[in-house]
Amino acid sequence: MDDARPPTPGPDPNRPGPLTRDVALTLLERGGDLLASGDFADAGAHFQRVVGFDDPAITAAALLGLGEAHYRLNDEDAAVRTWSAILDLPETPSTYTAWRNIAAARVRAHDNVGALEAYRQADRRAPPEDKAEIANRLGWLSKETGNTRASRRYFSRARGDSPRLTLTLLIIAVTTIVSLTALLSDQGEDIFKALELNKFGVAQGEYWRLWSVTLLHVDFLHLAFNMYALYIAGTIVERWYGSIRFLAFYLACAAAGSTASFVFGGNAPAVGASGAIMGLFGVLLAAGRIHHPVDRQSRAMASQLVTIVVITLVFGFLSGGAIDNAAHIGGLIAGLWLGFVVPPGRAPTLRSMWQGADGGASDARPMPLVIAGVLLLVGVIAAGVAFGSVAFGS
Secondary structure (H helix, E strand, O other), X not given: OOOOOXXXXXXXXXXXXXXXXXXXHHHHHHHHHHHHHOOHHXXXXXXHHHOOOOOHHHHHHHHHHHHHHHHHOOOHHHHHHHHHHHOOOOOOOHHHHHXXXXXXXXXXXXXXXXXXXXXXXXXXXXXXXXXXXXXXXXXXXHHHOOOHHHHHHHHXXXXXXXXXXXXXXXHHHHHHHHHHHHHHOOOHHHHHHHHOEOHXXXXXXXXXXXXXXXXXXXXXXXXXXXXXXXXXXXXXXXXXXXXXXXXXXXXXXXXHHHHHHHHHOXXXXXXXXXXXXXXXXXXXXXXXXXXXXXXXXXXXXXXXXXXXXXXXXXXXXXXXXXXXXXXXXXXXXXXXXXXXXXXXXXXXXXXXXXXXXXXXXXXXXXXXXHHHHHHHHHHHHHHHHHHXXXXXXX
């Protein structure tokens, strides 16, 4: 479900007079909250109040939001006129999204020639991760307009960009190989003993088990479900944050889930990547609600993870201890915290689109605050390991 948090109070959009930069940014942020909560008319009023601000990046962001409000209110003509007004301004971070929105509207209006030109304009400004998708759309539109040669060129370019080996796929491959080897080989029992989350082993300093546990699964169904979930969540996290932060999040959530299992999960050894994956779910849920990445398709998919999280936790509570729910909850809490304190570094957000004209995603939080938040999580994990070690040693 895509239920948004209630918008925080802000300046009155009906109050006349010039706006300061801080008030304009606050109106934009509140407009984004109202859009997310479904109050499209009120969101439009907030964005409209900012239109005309003397910073082109802020005015363009307001026009982008206002056009979205018109579109959600089923007034596509007004939406297209509003997005087109962005193109009369100097180049801003909103220009690319405006061209994409206009192109999509022209497709819906069966204006393939106009859509083709709009997508070409968007393609010139597109970030690398969007190039393949736009090339596919250009290929389809070129084919529809009878230019088969250009169509083949665009489709070829799209295929060339698409088969990229992501870190998500690499982790899935390694986990699958290790899990299948442990399940099928004669040395499987030894592999399980070496890598499982053996609580007494962790208490004796075998800290690698906090992460190696993610490489093992009890059976083929367990492995298949977790790898499918990792593919969905990991792909989006890697798109929003980049490969390095994705790996850091995965390892941190794995450690948090394992630590929760170590402290609260009883004496039995545990296996599985569920704690780390639940952490990635938490990252997406928190980042989607707090930072509003401008990635409509991924945000829609991420919002559906609420159902998966709830079902997973309910089954865990009803399993009578057969499912390590402590690891699920520990990983989830760590992911929610990371998604809250660390803004997406790769996907533009509503805030980053009006904070500057350089076209890149911009952190909404000061870096010292981000570092402090991450260090706090590391400290909690370390304290949990120390506490569990004392408990198991007593």
